[in-house]
Amino acid sequence: MTYQDVFNEFWEQVKESVEAKTFAKLTMAKTIGKPELKNIFLRPIYSEDEFKVSLKYSFRPRETEDIEEEMTLEDALPIVKQHLKSSFLSVLLFTTEKDVVFKVNKKGIGSITENYPTFKNVS
Template sequence: MAIKTNQMPFKESFSEFYTKVKSSLDDGTFAKLTLAKTIGNSELMNIYVRPIMDDALLKLELKFKFQQEEIIEIHTIENAFPRLLEFINNPFLSAILFTTEFDLTYKLNKKRAVSLVEQFPTFGNANEVLLEYLATKK
């Protein structure tokens, strides 16, 4: 388990974190990405991210989970970054990248200092069957 604390502004540090997301998509270890731990009582509770095929291209489905509804957006891998960045620090204080090699948690504390915590992987597979299964559980 590695803990790395970073005094970079959260936008720069989230960019570093998202590089790991893209790497896991490239090397086939990506399982899922979740934005969680909101500030206060937010209507938006989570954002779940998973890869999908759209027009024969690998893209990302962003599922915005609100208290009363869900909204789905489809983005290219590059365009998903600025869309997700809008929600870091408002309302989300954490993002968790689940891969078959490790889980990486991006956290902002009350002073908005960033920490990255690497842990043992939650998921052993990143195959299509698992992704389909996870989609049905959301």
């Protein structure tokens, strides 16, 4: 099974957490090398009519200002995929029910692990 197939399973859990209103945050971490881009965060923006995320690019040099944009979860998916395996080796989904970690190893094999939730509430 390729890492893309495993990532698709992971992304299904992301969508399920949004539908269940348990989505708290998504973080891309474990950078490859020492890039300027330190993290990418997705934070929820819940409203009565629609769900959007605040996508934030966090940079390593403090002089570089972070970039933040509002978009749909579907619009964020290609951005996450673009940076996966090129800039980051892991994506962490934080929900109020569990934390789900997607990792790609050096051989390009993906895996998913689950842990106890970090967040108790969605802010």
